[in-house]
Amino acid sequence: MAEEMLKKGKTQEELSQALAELSQAVSNLSKKPGTPGNPGDTEKPGNPEDPVFLVKGITLTPAQKKLTVGQGFTLQAAVTPDDASNKNLKITSSNPKVAEVSGMRVIAKGAGRAVITAFAQDGSGIQASMIVDISHSPVVKIKAVQQKTTKHVIVSFGKVSGVAGYDIYRSTNAKKGYKKIGSTTKTRYVDKKAKAAKTYYYKIVVKARDKNYHSALSTKYAKRKVLACPSIKVQAQGGRTAQITWKKLKGAKGYVVYTSTKKNKGFKAAKTLKKAKAVKAVVKVKKKSMKKLYIKVRPYYTEKGKKIYGPYSKTKTVKLKK
Numbered sequence: 001m002a003e004e005m006l007k008k009g010k011t012q013e014e015l016s017q018a019l020a021e022l023s024q025a026v027s028n029l030s031k032k033p034g035t036p037g038n039p040g041d042t043e044k045p046g047n048p049e050d051p052v053f054l055v056k057g058i059t060l061t062p063a064q065k066k067l068t069v070g071q072g073f074t075l076q077a078a079v080t081p082d083d084a085s086n087k088n089l090k091i092t093s094s095n096p097k098v099a100e101v102s103g104m105r106v107i108a109k110g111a112g113r114a115v116i117t118a119f120a121q122d123g124s125g126i127q128a129s130m131i132v133d134i135s136h137s138p139v140v141k142i143k144a145v146q147q148k149t150t151k152h153v154i155v156s157f158g159k160v161s162g163v164a165g166y167d168i169y170r171s172t173n174a175k176k177g178y179k180k181i182g183s184t185t186k187t188r189y190v191d192k193k194a195k196a197a198k199t200y201y202y203k204i205v206v207k208a209r210d211k212n213y214h215s216a217l218s219t220k221y222a223k224r225k226v227l228a229c230p231s232i233k234v235q236a237q238g239g240r241t242a243q244i245t246w247k248k249l250k251g252a253k254g255y256v257v258y259t260s261t262k263k264n265k266g267f268k269a270a271k272t273l274k275k276a277k278a279v280k281a282v283v284k285v286k287k288k289s290m291k292k293l294y295i296k297v298r299p300y301y302t303e304k305g306k307k308i309y310g311p312y313s314k315t316k317t318v319k320l321k322k
Contacts (some may be wrong), residue, residue, distance in 0.1 A: 011195075012231050015065050019282055032272045033112050034045070035117035036112060036160065043186055045105060049111065050053040052085045052283075053081060053083050053085045053086070054084065054085070054120075054122055054123070054124040054126075054127070055080070055084045055086070055120040055124045055126045056078055056080055056081060056084075056121050056124070056126065056129075057076040057079070057080040057126065058077060058078070058080075058089065058118050058119055058120060058126055058127065058128035059080075059128060060075060060077055060116070060128050060130045061075075061076040061077075061078070061130070062076075062130060063131075064130060064131045064132075064133070065106075065130070065131070065132050065133070066132075066133045066134075066135070067108040067132060067133070067135075068108065068136065068137045068138075068215070069108050069109065069110060069111060069132065069135070069136055069137045070108060070135060070136050070137055071107075071108045072105060072106060072107040072108060073105075073129070073218045074104055074105055074106075075091065075104045075105070075107055076104075077091075077118050077128075079120070082301070084122065084123060085096050086120075086122035086258070087122075087123040088117070088120075088122070089118045089119060089120060090119045090121055091103070091104060091116065091117070091119075092116070092117050092119070093106070093114050093115070093116055094114050094115040094116075094117070094241065095112060095113070095114040096109070096114075097109055098110045098111070098112040098113065098114040098132070098134055099109050099116065099132045099134060099227060100106070101116065104132075106132060106294065108132070109134075110133040110134065110162050111135055111136045111162065111163075111209075111210070111213035112124035112133075112134060112208070112210065112213055113131065113132065113133050113134070113213075114131075114132045114134070115129050115130075115131055115132075115282055116129065116130050116131075116132055117129040119138055127214070128221050129151055132271045133212075133213070133259070134213065135162060135192050135208070135213045135214065135215055135216070136162075136163060136206040136207075136208055136213065136214065136215040137160065137215060138204070138205075138206060138215040138216055138217070138218040138219065138220075139157045139160065139166070139204040139206060139215075139218045139220065140154075140158065140220055141157060141220070142156040142157045142202060142203070142218065142219070142220055142221060142222040143155070143157070143204050143222050144153065144156075144200070144222035144223065144224035144307075145154045145224065146194075146224060146226055146227065146310055146311060147311060148311055148312055149229065149311050149312055150229065150309070150311055151194050151196050151226050151227075151229070151311070152190050152191060152192050152194060152203075152230065153190070153191040153192060153200065153226060154188065154189075154190055154191075154226050154263075155168060155188070155189045155190075155202045155222060156187060156188045156189075157204050157222075158187065159187050160206050160215075163206050163207060163208065164185075164207045164208055164209045164241050165183055165184060165185045165207045166181050166184055166185070166186075166187070166205065166206060166207060167182075167183050167204070167205040167206055167207060167214075168180065168182045168183065168184065168189045168191070168202065168204060169181065169202065169203045169204070169205065169217060170191065170200055170201065170202055170203075171200070171201050171203075172198060172199065172200060172223060173199070173201070173245040174201045174223070178201075178217060180205075181270055183207075186244060191292060193222075194226045196215055196224050196225060196226050196227060196228035196249075196250070196251075197226065197251045198224075198225070198227065198228070199223065199225040200223070200224050200225075201221045201222070201223055201227065202221060202222045202223075202224070203217050203218045203220070203221045204217075204218045205218070219258070225251055225301055225303075225308065226251075226297045226310075227249055227251055227252055227300075227301065227310025227311065228249050228250070228310070228311075229298075229310075229311045229312070229313055229314075230246045230247070230249060230255070230297045230298070230299055230313040231247065231313060231314075232244055232245065232246045232247050232295070232296070232297050232313045232314075232316055233246070233316070234295050234316040234317075234318040235318065236318050236319055236320055236321050237282070237311065238319075238320075238321055239319065240284060240285045240286075240288070240290075240319065240321065241282055241283065241284045241285070242282070242283055242285070242293055242295065242318045242322050243280065244257055244280070244282075244283070244295055244297060244316075245279060245280045245281075246279055246297055246313070247279060248276070248278075248279050249299050249310075251299075251301060252276055252299035252300065252301060252310065253274075253276050253300065253302050253309075254272065254273055254274045254275065254276065254278065254282070254300050254301075254308075255269040255272075255273045255297055255298065255299050255300070256269050256271070256272050256273075256297070256300065257269070257272075257273070257280055257281045257283060257296075257297050258270060258292045258295070258296050258298065258312075259283055259293055259294065259295050260293075260298070261290060261292070261293070261294070262294065263294050263315060263317070264315075267294070267296065270283045272282055281297075283295070285320055289322060291319060291320055292295075292317055292318070292319055292320065293317070293318050293320060294310045294315050294316070294317055295315070295316050295317075295318060296313050296314070296315045296316070297312070297313045298310060298311070298312045298313070314315055
């Protein structure tokens, strides 16, 4: 090329300039794509020669969380540095039966403790953890009724799965003063220490195998006023009638007299006395063929317009007079 240029009458200075341009062109061709000085490069960032920034830290929020079974929350994760090439995380639970993970959502499944861990997915080996403590949910449905023949109160409530048992609490004040009166593994408890003419309030604590994860004392309660069993006397009178007498019971607002022609079944309400002071009733039998009548009495009180019944008296028998 130099000889041709000399033949064409090119000067030494022009020759040197041409050689310099040729050398620069060769140098540009030898450069790799993506490097400065190669304006013809159309490769996008992210090729293997780009710098890779690894994750150096993960911060989870919250660092610790307390829940009850059925609740959940969304985990927040901050990754550093901000320009980390791959910020993807894998979230796991040490005990899925206690805390279940779905994406960034953590759901309380059972009582106990679980460790939630976030793993960086860029090969850096960086991870971070937080703790979830889960207690049983409190009972939401509680009922208390008095047994039909005693002062005992039956407390029943809804079943909670995966529990170790239930503690029963009682008070004479709806808002305070609750004390533990017993425990059970069933959804029914009989309070045999209830006293007549007292009003009781019952609440429940759901027990976990680890006492640290018992439920709180239920916010719901069951109320029950306890009535005594009436002690009755019966006496046959003329005209095929029977007189029933008893002593006034504290807390009762009325009484119902039941009769039957059979000792252990078939009782129907024969008369209702709607006065608390009532202590006597007379019932008349129309059928002349009946020779015996079985009688029992039950007190009641009213709450929100509804009759709440106490226990039955013992059944008494009367021989009817003609």
